[in-house]
Amino acid sequence: QKEVEQNSGPLSVPEGAIASLNCTYSDRGSQSFFWYRQYSGKSPELIMFIYSNGDKEDGRFTAQLNKASQYVSLLIRDSQPSDSATYLCAVMDSSYKLIFGSGTRLLVRP
Amino acid sequence: GAGVSQSPRYKVAKRGQDVALRCDPISGHVSLFWYQQALGQGPEFLTYFQNEAQLDKSGLPSDRFFAERPEGSVSTLKIQRTQQEDSAVYLCASSLAPRLADNEQFFGPGTRLTVL
Numbered sequence: 001q002k003e004v005e006q007n008s009g010p011l012s013v014p015e016g017a018i019a020s021l022n023c024t025y026s027d028r029g030s031q032s033f034f035w036y037r038q039y040s041g042k043s044p045e046l047i048m049f050i051y052s053n054g055d056k057e058d059g060r061f062t063a064q065l066n067k068a069s070q071y072v073s074l075l076i077r078d079s080q081p082s083d084s085a086t087y088l089c090a091v092m093d094s095s096y097k098l099i100f101g102s103g104t105r106l107l108v109r110p
Numbered sequence: 111g112a113g114v115s116q117s118p119r120y121k122v123a124k125r126g127q128d129v130a131l132r133c134d135p136i137s138g139h140v141s142l143f144w145y146q147q148a149l150g151q152g153p154e155f156l157t158y159f160q161n162e163a164q165l166d167k168s169g170l171p172s173d174r175f176f177a178e179r180p181e182g183s184v185s186t187l188k189i190q191r192t193q194q195e196d197s198a199v200y201l202c203a204s205s206l207a208p209r210l211a212d213n214e215q216f217f218g219p220g221t222r223l224t225v226l
Contacts, residue, residue: 004152032213043201043217044153088152095166096205096213097143100152 003027006089006101014109019076021104023089026070032092033065033072038103039085047087048074079108112136114218116202122224123192131187131221135204142185143215144177145201153201159185192225199223 005024013019021035032051036044050056050063050072062075076083086103093099115134123129135142141160145153146169155169161182170177174193179185189196199222203215 008150043219045217046214049214090152092213095158096141097155097158097166097169098145098153098203098215099155100145102150102152 003099004089004091004101006087006104008102009105010107011104012107012109013079015079015081017079017108019079019083019106019108021074021076021087021089021106022071023073023101024071025089025091025099027091027093028067028070030091030093033063034090034092034098035061035063035072035074036088036090036100037085038088044088076106079106081108081110084108114202114204114216116200116218116221118221119219120222120224122226124226125192125194127192127225128188128190129192129223131189131200131223133185133187133202133204133218135183135185135202136206136216137183138206139204139216140182140207141205141213141215142179143203143205144185144187145203146171147199147201147220149198156187156200189223192223194225197223197225 034049035047038044048063060077064073088103089101090098144156147153158166159179174190176188199220201220202218
Protein backbone atom coordinates (compact mmCIF):
# COMPACT_ATOMS: atom_id res chain seq x y z
CA GLN A 1 0.00 0.00 0.00
CA LYS A 2 1.35 3.39 -1.01
CA GLU A 3 1.81 5.90 1.78
CA VAL A 4 -0.31 8.53 0.02
CA GLU A 5 -3.21 7.42 -2.16
CA GLN A 6 -5.13 9.40 -4.72
CA ASN A 7 -7.62 8.45 -7.39
CA SER A 8 -5.83 8.96 -10.70
CA GLY A 9 -8.95 10.24 -12.46
CA PRO A 10 -9.59 11.94 -14.71
CA LEU A 11 -12.17 13.81 -12.72
CA SER A 12 -14.32 15.72 -15.18
CA VAL A 13 -16.52 18.60 -14.03
CA PRO A 14 -18.35 21.34 -15.93
CA GLU A 15 -17.18 24.91 -15.67
CA GLY A 16 -18.58 26.60 -12.58
CA ALA A 17 -19.03 23.36 -10.62
CA ILE A 18 -17.26 22.29 -7.45
CA ALA A 19 -14.38 19.86 -7.95
CA SER A 20 -13.63 17.59 -5.00
CA LEU A 21 -10.24 15.91 -4.81
CA ASN A 22 -9.45 13.35 -2.14
CA CYS A 23 -6.33 11.84 -0.64
CA THR A 24 -5.66 9.29 2.10
CA TYR A 25 -2.40 8.69 3.93
CA SER A 26 -1.06 5.85 5.98
CA ASP A 27 1.24 7.48 8.57
CA ARG A 28 -0.98 8.45 11.48
CA GLY A 29 1.78 10.67 12.87
CA SER A 30 1.86 12.96 9.83
CA GLN A 31 1.51 16.62 10.71
CA SER A 32 1.73 18.65 7.50
CA PHE A 33 -0.28 18.26 4.33
CA PHE A 34 0.08 19.98 0.99
CA TRP A 35 -1.79 20.29 -2.27
CA TYR A 36 0.26 21.03 -5.37
CA ARG A 37 -1.01 21.73 -8.87
CA GLN A 38 1.02 20.52 -11.82
CA TYR A 39 0.29 21.50 -15.39
CA SER A 40 1.51 19.15 -18.08
CA GLY A 41 5.24 19.53 -18.59
CA LYS A 42 5.58 21.97 -15.71
CA SER A 43 6.80 21.69 -12.14
CA PRO A 44 4.48 21.41 -9.12
CA GLU A 45 3.28 24.65 -7.58
CA LEU A 46 1.86 24.90 -4.08
CA ILE A 47 -1.83 25.68 -3.78
CA MET A 48 -2.46 25.14 -0.11
CA PHE A 49 -1.06 23.59 3.02
CA ILE A 50 -2.94 22.53 6.12
CA TYR A 51 -1.74 21.43 9.54
CA SER A 52 -4.85 21.41 11.73
CA ASN A 53 -8.03 19.39 11.59
CA GLY A 54 -10.90 21.14 9.87
CA ASP A 55 -11.19 23.45 6.91
CA LYS A 56 -8.85 26.07 5.54
CA GLU A 57 -10.09 28.41 2.84
CA ASP A 58 -8.13 30.49 0.35
CA GLY A 59 -10.15 32.10 -2.39
CA ARG A 60 -11.84 29.41 -4.45
CA PHE A 61 -9.87 26.66 -2.72
CA THR A 62 -10.72 24.87 0.52
CA ALA A 63 -8.52 22.22 2.07
CA GLN A 64 -10.08 19.84 4.56
CA LEU A 65 -8.15 17.65 6.99
CA ASN A 66 -9.44 14.78 9.09
CA LYS A 67 -6.57 13.21 11.00
CA ALA A 68 -8.75 10.59 12.66
CA SER A 69 -9.77 9.23 9.28
CA GLN A 70 -6.40 10.01 7.72
CA TYR A 71 -7.73 11.88 4.76
CA VAL A 72 -7.25 15.29 3.27
CA SER A 73 -9.30 16.82 0.51
CA LEU A 74 -9.26 19.85 -1.76
CA LEU A 75 -12.40 21.57 -2.96
CA ILE A 76 -12.27 23.95 -5.90
CA ARG A 77 -15.32 26.15 -6.19
CA ASP A 78 -16.44 27.77 -9.44
CA SER A 79 -14.06 25.55 -11.41
CA GLN A 80 -12.49 27.14 -14.47
CA PRO A 81 -10.95 25.48 -17.54
CA SER A 82 -7.63 26.92 -16.36
CA ASP A 83 -7.92 24.69 -13.28
CA SER A 84 -7.46 21.65 -15.53
CA ALA A 85 -4.25 20.07 -14.28
CA THR A 86 -2.96 17.24 -12.12
CA TYR A 87 -3.39 17.83 -8.40
CA LEU A 88 -0.80 16.24 -6.16
CA CYS A 89 -1.43 15.52 -2.52
CA ALA A 90 1.71 15.45 -0.37
CA VAL A 91 2.45 14.62 3.23
CA MET A 92 5.56 15.89 4.97
CA ASP A 93 7.31 13.33 7.10
CA SER A 94 9.39 13.90 10.20
CA SER A 95 12.54 14.48 8.14
CA TYR A 96 10.87 17.24 6.08
CA LYS A 97 10.67 15.35 2.83
CA LEU A 98 7.40 15.32 0.91
CA ILE A 99 5.70 12.03 0.14
CA PHE A 100 3.48 12.50 -2.87
CA GLY A 101 0.50 10.65 -4.18
CA SER A 102 0.33 9.83 -7.87
CA GLY A 103 -1.97 12.77 -8.51
CA THR A 104 -5.52 13.24 -9.71
CA ARG A 105 -6.07 14.62 -13.17
CA LEU A 106 -8.82 17.24 -13.23
CA LEU A 107 -10.60 18.26 -16.43
CA VAL A 108 -12.90 21.27 -16.34
CA ARG A 109 -15.21 21.28 -19.35
CA PRO A 110 -16.12 24.72 -20.76
CA GLY B 111 13.78 35.68 -11.57
CA ALA B 112 14.33 34.65 -8.00
CA GLY B 113 13.01 31.10 -8.28
CA VAL B 114 14.74 27.75 -8.28
CA SER B 115 16.62 27.14 -11.51
CA GLN B 116 17.84 23.87 -12.96
CA SER B 117 20.11 23.01 -15.84
CA PRO B 118 20.09 21.52 -18.30
CA ARG B 119 16.34 21.49 -18.92
CA TYR B 120 16.66 18.47 -21.19
CA LYS B 121 19.36 15.84 -21.33
CA VAL B 122 19.65 12.87 -23.64
CA ALA B 123 22.24 10.30 -22.64
CA LYS B 124 23.35 7.03 -24.10
CA ARG B 125 23.09 4.10 -21.75
CA GLY B 126 26.26 3.89 -19.69
CA GLN B 127 27.04 7.60 -19.87
CA ASP B 128 27.50 9.72 -16.74
CA VAL B 129 25.31 12.81 -16.31
CA ALA B 130 25.34 15.79 -13.94
CA LEU B 131 22.24 17.83 -13.16
CA ARG B 132 22.51 21.22 -11.54
CA CYS B 133 20.18 23.03 -9.16
CA ASP B 134 20.37 26.66 -8.07
CA PRO B 135 18.05 27.12 -5.09
CA ILE B 136 16.41 30.35 -4.02
CA SER B 137 19.02 32.54 -2.37
CA GLY B 138 19.09 32.04 1.37
CA HIS B 139 17.15 28.80 1.35
CA VAL B 140 18.68 26.37 3.79
CA SER B 141 16.95 23.19 2.68
CA LEU B 142 17.33 21.57 -0.73
CA PHE B 143 15.59 18.47 -1.99
CA TRP B 144 15.90 16.31 -5.09
CA TYR B 145 12.92 14.35 -6.39
CA GLN B 146 12.49 12.00 -9.32
CA GLN B 147 9.23 12.03 -11.24
CA ALA B 148 8.39 9.24 -13.66
CA LEU B 149 5.71 9.77 -16.28
CA GLY B 150 2.24 9.71 -14.76
CA GLN B 151 3.52 9.49 -11.21
CA GLY B 152 4.03 11.88 -8.37
CA PRO B 153 7.54 13.04 -7.47
CA GLU B 154 9.55 10.61 -5.37
CA PHE B 155 12.10 11.78 -2.84
CA LEU B 156 15.75 11.17 -3.57
CA THR B 157 17.82 13.18 -1.10
CA TYR B 158 17.80 16.20 1.24
CA PHE B 159 20.41 18.77 2.23
CA GLN B 160 20.39 21.22 5.05
CA ASN B 161 23.04 23.72 4.07
CA GLU B 162 25.98 21.58 2.91
CA ALA B 163 25.03 18.56 5.02
CA GLN B 164 23.27 15.70 3.28
CA LEU B 165 20.88 14.65 6.02
CA ASP B 166 18.87 12.07 4.13
CA LYS B 167 19.80 10.06 1.07
CA SER B 168 17.41 7.21 1.66
CA GLY B 169 15.63 7.75 -1.66
CA LEU B 170 18.64 7.37 -3.94
CA PRO B 171 17.81 4.26 -5.98
CA SER B 172 21.34 2.88 -6.24
CA ASP B 173 24.97 3.71 -5.62
CA ARG B 174 25.09 5.11 -9.16
CA PHE B 175 23.31 8.19 -7.81
CA PHE B 176 25.32 10.77 -5.96
CA ALA B 177 24.43 14.30 -4.84
CA GLU B 178 26.45 17.11 -3.34
CA ARG B 179 26.02 20.67 -2.16
CA PRO B 180 29.56 21.60 -1.14
CA GLU B 181 29.01 25.26 -0.24
CA GLY B 182 25.44 25.03 0.91
CA SER B 183 24.02 26.67 -2.18
CA VAL B 184 24.20 25.06 -5.64
CA SER B 185 23.65 21.33 -5.73
CA THR B 186 24.58 18.72 -8.30
CA LEU B 187 22.95 15.35 -8.78
CA LYS B 188 25.21 12.94 -10.60
CA ILE B 189 24.14 9.68 -12.15
CA GLN B 190 26.84 7.28 -13.21
CA ARG B 191 26.48 4.62 -15.89
CA THR B 192 22.94 5.70 -16.73
CA GLN B 193 20.32 3.05 -17.39
CA GLN B 194 17.03 3.32 -19.27
CA GLU B 195 15.09 3.15 -16.01
CA ASP B 196 16.77 6.40 -14.97
CA SER B 197 14.70 8.25 -17.59
CA ALA B 198 12.52 10.68 -15.66
CA VAL B 199 12.15 14.32 -14.72
CA TYR B 200 14.49 15.30 -11.89
CA LEU B 201 13.04 18.06 -9.74
CA CYS B 202 14.92 20.20 -7.30
CA ALA B 203 13.09 22.06 -4.53
CA SER B 204 14.26 24.46 -1.86
CA SER B 205 12.74 25.80 1.32
CA LEU B 206 13.71 28.57 3.66
CA ALA B 207 14.24 26.49 6.78
CA PRO B 208 13.09 23.21 8.29
CA ARG B 209 10.60 24.90 10.55
CA LEU B 210 6.90 24.41 10.20
CA ALA B 211 6.18 27.98 9.14
CA ASP B 212 8.99 28.13 6.60
CA ASN B 213 8.95 24.71 5.05
CA GLU B 214 7.06 25.42 1.84
CA GLN B 215 9.07 23.78 -0.88
CA PHE B 216 9.49 25.71 -4.11
CA PHE B 217 10.17 23.58 -7.14
CA GLY B 218 12.44 24.27 -10.07
CA PRO B 219 11.39 23.54 -13.67
CA GLY B 220 13.06 20.15 -13.64
CA THR B 221 15.53 18.37 -15.89
CA ARG B 222 14.01 15.82 -18.23
CA LEU B 223 16.52 12.98 -18.62
CA THR B 224 16.11 10.50 -21.44
CA VAL B 225 18.44 7.53 -21.54
CA LEU B 226 18.61 5.75 -24.88
